[in-house]
Amino acid sequence: MNDKLAIDTLRFLAADMVQAANSGHPGMPMGAAPMAWTLWSRHLKHDPSDPTWTDRDRFILSAGHGSALLYGLLHIFDYGLPESELRSFRQLGSRTPGHPEFGHTVGVESTTGPLGQGLAMAVGFALAERMQNAQHPDIVNHHTYVIAGDGCLMEGVSHEAASLAGHLGLGRLIVLWDDNSITIDGGTDRSTSDDQLARFAAYGWHTEGVIDGMDVDAIDQAIARAKDDPRPSFLAVRTVIGRGAPGIEGTAKAHGSPLGDEVLAETKRLEGWEHGAFVVPDEVQDDCAALAKAGAEAHAAWQERFDAYEAAHPDAAAQFVRTEARILPDGFAEALDAVAGDAPRATRVSSQACLKALHPLMPELVGGSADLAGSTGTPMGGELVTRDNYAGSEIAFGIREFGMAAALNGMVLHGGFRPFGSTFLVFADYLRPALRLSALMKVPAIYVLTHDSIAVGEDGPTHEPVEHIESLRLIPGLQVLRPYDDADTARAWRLALERTDGPTALVLTRQNLPQLDAAAFASDDAVVEIVATGSEVSTALGAAEILRGEGTPTRVVPVLDRRDYAPSADVKTVSVEAGSTSGWHGTVDLAIGIDHFGDSGKGDEVMAHHGFTPEKVAARIRELLA
């Protein structure tokens, strides 16, 4: 292997891409190419001829602005990313967008760019690997590698993710820190004095540093030691941003601007690079082809193991195949149908009943809560996932909403699981950046968000969502479902699990709700139609009964997903939802909701205070009709 030639190829491919685009981030690839090459050439288990091989190692470029480095790797290893795509880096319609996008470019394991989230998703990948290994020990056995930058480590989610990984003993997670002491605004000493090695050691990680970022053998050996260590590993690799670019290397100028034609030419000259732009020297092509061939052989050997597994354990193998394909098990719908009862209960409790019903059928259904399992109703009756028992189904994510959501994304991306995570709806704000990535990546993570209105009551406005339902609906591609009773909650879970191309938020109540008879909704010759979601469906029904009693035929239309609502013609339409009215305007004649913060008090009193009683809703409708 000609390491230097391959590394320079990656460096100059990246610089050429950025130069051609006249936009992008050359500094990170030019500094981090040695560690990336060392990892990909000496450790990464992958088969470029089949990027979907389930037992491949995962590589997450958490410093997603270094996308040109990843595209260079995918190009030289022949993942089907041709030179023409490198030449159209960051151009509309290319496969080489500014930041790596999952589902857009073959070989990209996750969308990264929003800092810290790659690292946090990698924890989900590494957890899923151990959990799937626990189910299928012979056929799941791989590593998760991350290259993270200073930004990733400054973000709060790095704390949540690293703490969770340390607690769960995710020894197959290996993080290489591109330690270049530079952020966008200048030296890291402008804003941080953290001792990162000490910090990660405090989380229970194996740490090593400082490793010379130019020393391929040192990096290689550190990775080898990391693989041997039972703890997750954090390797500080000292690099120079924009290495080799005269006048620019080691400064913030190298971060996010093209080098310029002259500096790039001079850099190549100083490095003794004799090839044209975008050229991959034959020797590098040959080296990569040999590595790819070895990867294909490893894949073939795995396939033999899988075939033997299938022969010996056909049911287990079938389950592996089914869960990898996200196919729901037989009896799934029937199990959910059986959940509905007669007694009033909160939809968070209905949801727990759904989970308990599905748990025996779906080993892939795993999840938990950000330390609100009892409140949000996530325990399914399975075992807790611990460092000593990855075969569990219940995950104690800790008080780490954002880390939880990022882990869900990583688990979905890894495959083999249908994970869910829960917290109070008001704290969806804490995990929103990861929820946006779920939607952008079209991964079917499931968010169980309870205590969904001011009916939370005594905990007061800090704990009472108002704007949250609507703010979730704004996220493109997020399915937002707010059921009104047992059967409706079962429908919501069914929709969430049947969906494979995007995330779902289940929005559930703290307070008890009656089980409703769908026959009560309709009304002959209705002159008013009340559309409502969740807990306000029963309120709407109560208002309808009052109005009907006064001779005003009133129909109630419950909607799980607001997008399903089509207002009827020739009637007055009214929405009732205990949250922002903003999204209802333009759809209904009157939107009843709450557009200010709530109060601390008994839940029913707070709801009544803000107009959510049948009587008060009926009065508003009477006014509308008058």
Place this chain on the structure above:
Amino acid sequence: MNDKLAIDTLRFLAADMVQAANSGHPGMPMGAAPMAWTLWSRHLKHDPSDPTWTDRDRFILSAGHGSALLYGLLHIFDYGLPESELRSFRQLGSRTPGHPEFGHTVGVESTTGPLGQGLAMAVGFALAERMQNAQHPDIVNHHTYVIAGDGCLMEGVSHEAASLAGHLGLGRLIVLWDDNSITIDGGTDRSTSDDQLARFAAYGWHTEGVIDGMDVDAIDQAIARAKDDPRPSFLAVRTVIGRGAPGIEGTAKAHGSPLGDEVLAETKRLEGWEHGAFVVPDEVQDDCAALAKAGAEAHAAWQERFDAYEAAHPDAAAQFVRTEARILPDGFAEALDAVAGDAPRATRVSSQACLKALHPLMPELVGGSADLAGSTGTPMGGELVTRDNYAGSEIAFGIREFGMAAALNGMVLHGGFRPFGSTFLVFADYLRPALRLSALMKVPAIYVLTHDSIAVGEDGPTHEPVEHIESLRLIPGLQVLRPYDDADTARAWRLALERTDGPTALVLTRQNLPQLDAAAFASDDAVVEIVATGSEVSTALGAAEILRGEGTPTRVVPVLDRRDYAPSADVKTVSVEAGSTSGWHGTVDLAIGIDHFGDSGKGDEVMAHHGFTPEKVAARIRELLA
């Protein structure tokens, strides 16, 4: 001082409150009362007769669910919170809501409950104290104390906040960790293995532990050592949640449920408590009165120093008074008026011009960016705030959006500053929980959010806000302003700074915009009205010119704040905004926007691809009219 009696008073007041409400969190107060009492009786500098004394120490209960402890303190120290309010704990209309609310209860320094944010706000308090001290050394000199729980430390924002505090050497920040090993779902060993002392040491903090949470003298001495140490201090105080309650203490059951009448009675009996519910023994009343008197004397001594300062340095003292009162300086409006120029520029650049114009006039105007200062245009020409120079005006918050926003809240709450923080609009998601608290607390923090649409271009969908403008508008009480040129940006800054009762988000472009002539907006006999914000105002004007050229009189209405828009009657109305259309429906006949994720490509090409050109807007309007 009868420490034990006072501590038991606080413990049982809290338990009585929770019992009366039949709702709340007795465990934290019962375990943490000794440290709270030690702090308030032996260290806290405060004057209950004047809770607004500017040089008081600040006490932040980051574990806000322990509100009953804080209310107990405010009650026994006579902050005007009578027994009747304790008896109406968590009831609608009381001064004792479920979580402490700033502005609602005298003596509550900040709203807490969303975990981690109290600690993160405290960093802002402590930073503001040092910065104000640098301006007025003789009259600002106090500490910021925090009681934080396990949840606060698990949240990611604790990393951002602690790292920033360590970097800035905020030695007057002292955090007491209520280390009770219990979270809502059970033992902390379910979800964390962090060595918190090692972690905080890695941030450059002074740490001490484990301190016996029952040992008043040990706590006292640890606080004294913390005050002597130049670093921020983290003290691990080992407590027992729900201490003393038989069968409940030390378990998660003590966290969030009333003890029950029987257990409470038994707890009091075991403790030898002979008083009725809500009783403050005379001896405790006397002790607190003596402490309050000492506080009033300290305040009087400070007032003498201030009077001397005023006599010696009348201008500096006047500035102190002016900035404390958030009164804008003379020449403020004129300075902003002078910003407008003729050349096209991005509103982020216009914003920087505003900041530079205001900087010489406003020593209270301080702020910076989450490592995007150059991109978002926050440098004003002042010095960087460092541990060696708190007299600066520019704050390098680091890649810590959430920590930044929480620090802004703390700085505003502390007083003396009008702080701003900036990042890309898409990363407003990262700081949203703190922005919600800004709005809930009605504090005038200013958020500078740039790169405000898909026009960001090459960085692609991870960096392109779509739903964000609308999602900000949903937060009750947040002023969202999106200016279209220099003069409009100056207007926006004026509105942001004139506002003293709530936060403002300035939503600014990456790309250049023309300077517009307001005369071009109007049209006689308009049949169409295009309402637009920010960068789409010029697009709308271009569309209007096309339509006018075709004989369709078209008016353009730019709005800084959408709430100001009132559609005209008798014309067709169209909105153009490069973001979610959701909030425009019901207001206009046609809402032109983007309700899906963007793409990586040249900014103008991405905008054109999604319909944001004068020609494409004109075409949509032509269709509407047809």
